Amino acid sequence: MSTPLPAVETTPIPGLLVVRLDLRTDARGFFKENWQREKMVAAGLPDFGPVQNNVSFNTDRGVTRGIHTEPWDKFISLATGRIFAAWVDMREGDSFGATFTLEMDPSVAAFVPRGVGNSYQTLTDGTAYTYLVNQHWRAGIAYPALALDDPTVAIDWPIPLSESEISEKDQHNPHLDPATAIPRQRTLVLGGAGQLGRALAAEFPDAQVVTRAELDVSDAEAVAAWDWRAYDVVLNAAAYTAVDAAETPDGRRVAWAANAVAPARLAELSREHGFTLVHYSSDYVFDGADDAPADGWTEESPLSPLGVYGQSKAAGDLAVAAAPHHFVVRTSWVVGEGSNFVATMSRLAAKGLEPSVVDDQVGRLTFTGELARATRHLLESGAPWGTYNVTNSGPQHSWYDVARDVFALVGADPERISPTTTEAYVGDRTDLSPRPSRSLLDLSRLAATGFVSEDAATALRRHLTVA
The missing domain is CATH 2.60.120.10 (Jelly Rolls)
Incomplete structure (x- = not known):
């Protein structure tokens, strides 16, 4: 009936x-x-x-x-x-x-x-x-x-x-x-000391923000002792992001514990306590092959990570998908307050150095403020649960292009930068993890929820002006 x-x-x-x-x-x-x-x-x-x-x-x-x-x-x-x-x-x-x-x-x-x-x-x-x-x-x-x-x-x-x-x-x-009076449930930000954690703390000023020292989500005993009933939203910005170190025996274990086991544990807690789990993923879950879709990898593109870091992040994505109320926010080329590619190029420009930068890896910058803004949008707009690509908008660029833009914006001569290939940059080194050559992410699903992504060039200009 x-x-x-x-x-x-x-x-x-x-x-x-x-x-x-x-x-x-x-x-x-x-x-x-x-x-x-x-x-x-x-x-x-x-x-x-x-x-x-x-x-x-x-x-x-x-x-x-x-x-x-x-x-x-x-x-x-x-x-x-x-x-x-x-x-x-x-x-x-x-x-x-x-x-x-x-x-x-x-x-x-x-x-x-x-x-x-x-x-x-x-x-x-x-x-x-x-x-x-x-x-x-x-x-x-x-x-x-x-x-x-x-x-x-x-x-x-x-x-x-x-x-x-x-x-x-x-x-x-x-x-x-x-x-x-019963305290209202709050938002919890995990990994509060990182670039993204700091941006989430600014976007959600009423949230409880914890660092890894205060709550290590890869520590089963610490997680079991935490009072998860106090939260209705958990934003998991805690991750192991040392891409190259993840290829070492010790780094491999830490990467899997932080990027795969911990998100799986959070997904179980989400089912038990009913909170919404927001987890942040990476373009490294893709191999960056030349047959990538023209508009970028979609949320349905098959996972095919090249290195340990990407493999551990892909496993975390799959684990979080088991939570009834979840968003996996997949992003690329993150820039915020702290150590990142833009900060490095700004420092090299100030020192008068002439770096070589790869020009055969392409994607889009994502500023942590944009990630935090998109997170609030997903939580408040009634967007369907699932995975969403989130980056700033605009045409794709190579790391070489971004480096030239940074030099120009800080008043340095971009001609001081020379292009190189990934193969030439890596050379005989065996301590580097493979990088995806195409990191462009398709933003159609996010746009369908009503979110308008800010242009990456505009965000870069503001970031360097503020910095």
């Missing part, structure tokens, strides 16, 4: 949504699609990933339960009967203490975000109250509760509480206290 999309209504409590279901009735009773993921998400509900379904059967009219603030999201509805439902926002912030009430029958459902106190009173005998949750119930979990008769929220119960059936525990719940 085909049913239309449910109607979703907002409430004065942020994130608390009322859902009007399509109830089909006849002489036999009724039918409804109580939870249909594709339709619910299309209608505007979060894709919250329920893992457990519970039923609370209430024999008599007047049973009153709550106000409980469980540490998970809930989707509640009725199989039979009618209730007076009440919610109180117990989260810190401007909406702390906000209330909303609603009469519900089997045609009405509600999505209740974690941190919002949930309660109800049955208005008929034989009421079956059902709810989906996105974390498994565990014995010993403690969570805040609120007195049903709290004078601050002043819920107008249809049946006086003195005439209601209330559990002994709910009769002794505390009153509303701002000091016990």
Whole structure:
């Protein structure tokens, strides 16, 4: 039986949504699609990933339960009967203490975000109250509760509480206290000391930013001890980026631990705790062969890394794809605050040196500010989960072209730079990892989400002016 999309209504409590279901009735009773993921998400509900379904059967009219603030999201509805439902926002912030009430029958459902106190009173005998949750119930979990008769929220119960059936525990719940407000979930930035980590910290000023010294995601014990329930978004800017050192025995082990094992562990945590995982990838997952698409590698192009660094990054991409809520942000030629090709060329220009730079590796620069801006866009625009190429826009350039642009912008003569080939640059050296010759990434999928990428030449000019 085909049913239309449910109607979703907002409430004065942020994130608390009322859902009007399509109830089909006849002489036999009724039918409804109580939870249909594709339709619910299309209608505007979060894709919250329920893992457990519970039923609370209430024999008599007047049973009153709550106000409980469980540490998970809930989707509640009725199989039979009618209730007076009440919610109180117990989260810190401007909406702390906000209330909303609603009469519900089997045609009405509600999505209740974690941190919002949930309660109800049955208005008929034989009421079956059902709810989906996105974390498994565990014995010993403690969570805040609120007195049903709290004078601050002043819920107008249809049946006086003195005439209601209330559990002994709910009769002794505390009153509303701002000091016990539930902290809202935050964004966590991993790898905060790196170029990208610093840009993400600037773009997300309310985020918690940690360095590798504070949390090494390749350390299983450290990860297990961290409280991941406190976050709704994790931005994984932690990575091993020493491309050439990754070819050594020690470097190989560290690269795989940081770039493959750690992202796999984060994907498992994302499934367990429901946070969105954003992971940053590299053009090194491709071999840069001459048969690359004219507009650049797409998100569907087959992975074919040349060296250990690229192989470990490709493995991390595949691991993160297993997380229900994930973005893999694939980028190239990153420039930010710290050590990078542009900084090196600026330094050589200032010293009056005349470097040789390869002219047979082509791609686009990506400034860390652009990566951070695109990350916010993906998180806030409702973009479908998956992999997105993110670089600055404009025509492709070689490293030689970029070096000449840098020299010119800092007031040095670009003719001091001589072109060379990768083969000539490498020569007899065996300590260098192979580089992809074509690193251009196709930006069509990102553009389809409404993001307008800034031209790389404009960004380079501003970067050098600011620097």
